[in-house]
Amino acid sequence: MQNLLSKYTASVALAFISLCTPSCKEDPDTTPALPGQVTLEFDNVVGDAALSLDDQEYTNANGDKFKVSMFKYYISNLIFKKADGTEYKQPESYYLIDESTPNSKLVTIKDIPAGEYTGLTFTIGVDSVRNVSGAQTGALDTANGMFWTWKSGYVFVKLEGTSPQSQNGGLVFHIGGFQKPNNTIRTVSPSLNGNKLLVEGGKNPEVHMKVNVLKMFQGVNTIKFAELATTMGGENSVKVADNYVNMFTVDHIHP
Amino acid sequence: MVRQVWKQFCHLSFLVVSCGITACNPEPVVPTEGVNAQLSYFPEPVYQYQNNPLTRVGFELGRKLFYDPILSEDGSISCGSCHKQFAAFADLEHSVSHGLNNQLGTRNTPALANLRWNPNFFWDGGVNHLELVPLAPITNPVEMGSNVNSIIRKLNRDPGYVTEFRKVFHQDSVNSQQLFRALAQFTGELISASAPYDQYVNGKTDALTAEQKQGLLVFEAKCSACHKPGLFTDHSFRNNGLNSDFKQDPGRRIITDQPTDEGKFKVPSLRNVTVSSPYMHDGRFRTLVQVLEHYAKGVKTSATLDPLLAGANPGIALSDEEKKQLLAFLEALTDKKFITDPRFADPF
Numbered sequence: 001m002q003n004l005l006s007k008y009t010a011s012v013a014l015a016f017i018s019l020c021t022p023s024c025k026e027d028p029d030t031t032p033a034l035p036g037q038v039t040l041e042f043d044n045v046v047g048d049a050a051l052s053l054d055d056q057e058y059t060n061a062n063g064d065k066f067k068v069s070m071f072k073y074y075i076s077n078l079i080f081k082k083a084d085g086t087e088y089k090q091p092e093s094y095y096l097i098d099e100s101t102p103n104s105k106l107v108t109i110k111d112i113p114a115g116e117y118t119g120l121t122f123t124i125g126v127d128s129v130r131n132v133s134g135a136q137t138g139a140l141d142t143a144n145g146m147f148w149t150w151k152s153g154y155v156f157v158k159l160e161g162t163s164p165q166s167q168n169g170g171l172v173f174h175i176g177g178f179q180k181p182n183n184t185i186r187t188v189s190p191s192l193n194g195n196k197l198l199v200e201g202g203k204n205p206e207v208h209m210k211v212n213v214l215k216m217f218q219g220v221n222t223i224k225f226a227e228l229a230t231t232m233g234g235e236n237s238v239k240v241a242d243n244y245v246n247m248f249t250v251d252h253i254h255p
Numbered sequence: 256m257v258r259q260v261w262k263q264f265c266h267l268s269f270l271v272v273s274c275g276i277t278a279c280n281p282e283p284v285v286p287t288e289g290v291n292a293q294l295s296y297f298p299e300p301v302y303q304y305q306n307n308p309l310t311r312v313g314f315e316l317g318r319k320l321f322y323d324p325i326l327s328e329d330g331s332i333s334c335g336s337c338h339k340q341f342a343a344f345a346d347l348e349h350s351v352s353h354g355l356n357n358q359l360g361t362r363n364t365p366a367l368a369n370l371r372w373n374p375n376f377f378w379d380g381g382v383n384h385l386e387l388v389p390l391a392p393i394t395n396p397v398e399m400g401s402n403v404n405s406i407i408r409k410l411n412r413d414p415g416y417v418t419e420f421r422k423v424f425h426q427d428s429v430n431s432q433q434l435f436r437a438l439a440q441f442t443g444e445l446i447s448a449s450a451p452y453d454q455y456v457n458g459k460t461d462a463l464t465a466e467q468k469q470g471l472l473v474f475e476a477k478c479s480a481c482h483k484p485g486l487f488t489d490h491s492f493r494n495n496g497l498n499s500d501f502k503q504d505p506g507r508r509i510i511t512d513q514p515t516d517e518g519k520f521k522v523p524s525l526r527n528v529t530v531s532s533p534y535m536h537d538g539r540f541r542t543l544v545q546v547l548e549h550y551a552k553g554v555k556t557s558a559t560l561d562p563l564l565a566g567a568n569p570g571i572a573l574s575d576e577e578k579k580q581l582l583a584f585l586e587a588l589t590d591k592k593f594i595t596d597p598r599f600a601d602p603f
Contacts, residue, residue: 135387151381
């Protein structure tokens with residue numbers, strides 16, 4: 001009985017400790033600035049023009065004409081870096097940006113420790129761990145249509161459309177694959193152009209990012225639609241991924 | 256009196272603390288617990304119910320979903336339509352998968368058993384996780400022809416399912432993760448380890464006949480390199496000489512893009528093989544006699560033919576006597592308890 005009682009007492013103590021943990025630690029004398037938030041805006045463009053999913057025709061660097069009917073991509077594993085090298089890695093950091101869903105193009109990251117951040121890093125796509133972790137929810141839900149059913153793995157970037165240069169008239173760029181030799185996971189750190197992100201409670205700096213569709217088809221590999229208009233993983237997807245590492249640029253920052 | 260109240264308070268606090276840790280899940284009950292204890296000759300399972308604690312209600316929900324045609328586009332086909340328990344969860348009637356509107360796929364319905372030990376799934380190993388296996392047949396236009404969004408809508412409109420999902424996952428609405436995890440609780444527990452072979456391994460020396468024991472020796476000498484006992488597969492991908500070119504189905508190459516994987520398919524488990532015909536990735540053989548004939552005399556040479564089958568006389572040398580003994584041994588892999596267990600049967 002004595003034993004049993006002391007066991008229960010211990011449990012109660014434990015319960016109280018865990019209830020107290022977040023608040024009991026506060027020291028009123030050295031209250032640091034409260035954590036803040038940053039909003040990232042993904043502005044999908046084709047060169048200088050805003051991307052439009054209607055009948056707008058564009059021309060790529062190769063002179064191929066094309067129209068876009070779908071453009072969506074994952075960004076994940078956001079990291080905010082300070083000048084002294086310390087960083088904040090956002091937990092559960094997965095976002096699906098979809099041109100057809102305006103809300104998805106604004107991503108607000110909350111609970112970032114206060115401070116002056118000089119760098120931003122993220123993955124285009126989904127890390128290998130989540131590609132092998134079974135059924136997911138939220139942005140990674142298979143219901144979002146960004147998961148290959150016959151060969152497990154996320155589609156990282158999906159662009160569909162039409163082009164008169166394409167042999168069958170269609171463009172199907174489903175870029176993904178996380179295993180060698182056709183790994184298309186790319187991590188990028190677009191320059192903040194010398195600007196700083198001042199993060200603290202009550203402020204909401206906004207980073208306006210331009211995401212240039214044309215960069216998918218130019219860069220280290222010139223993609224000619226007559227030769228390559230459909231890819232769903234594999235070698236050709238790697239060629240596109242090697243291009244789109246330069247797709248994201250920071251246009252300006254609102255403090 | 257005070258002591259009494261204090262005791263009750265303590266007890267309540269204890270419950271609150273333990274609920275915080277386990278998210279108030281019901282006591283985990285392993286439906287096939289008795290079987291698990293005997294599996295010392297199995298390796299560690301790959302799927303350990305990470306983030307998906309196995310419970311009685313979860314298993315029962317997965318079982319119901321497995322047998323419910325709600326998962327197909329027109330409500331005509333369930334997982335159980337092709338994976339029939341009496342056939343060790345394979346399909347005796349069709350060489351290749353048979354789906355909506357009598358459409359046919361390209362590969363044979365595999366028997367289901369001991370899936371928790373599989374590092375990957377399907378004949379080409381394209382799917383890397385037990386929870387994601389149902390996604391392929393559900394969305395395949397010639398199998399169940401549905402999509403995840405429409406299934407989730409249907410499940411959320413069904414008050415019975417909403418209640419059952421809530422009991423298992425403690426969330427307000429059903430999502431695809433819950434669907435796949437519930438199915439994994441059922442399919443993961445389809446454990447077959449009660450065949451005469453298993454009784455023999457566990458010390459019951461008269462569980463095999465004299466001929467079956469001879470067959471086991473032949474099996475160990477000539478088959479076990481690929482069909483490794485106790486799971487009776489080594490989970491590798493091999494070209495077993497069915498074809499000399501692979502235009503019809505490149506197999507594992509579809510997944511890896513590697514020319515060296517052309518014509519390779521997963522080595523299937525031989526558990527319950529006598530009741531789960533037809534055989535091979537395309538279901539081309541109706542009988543095990545034909546299968547043994549293939550290995551003895553029919554192996555075709557190609558660049559990726561498995562080294563164990565290659566040589567001046569491709570295949571596996573088997574005398575008539577050895578074939579008879581092997582067939583007798585394969586009977587000892589038939590788990591009658593597994594194929595008649597009411598816990599795995601259609602609940603509707």
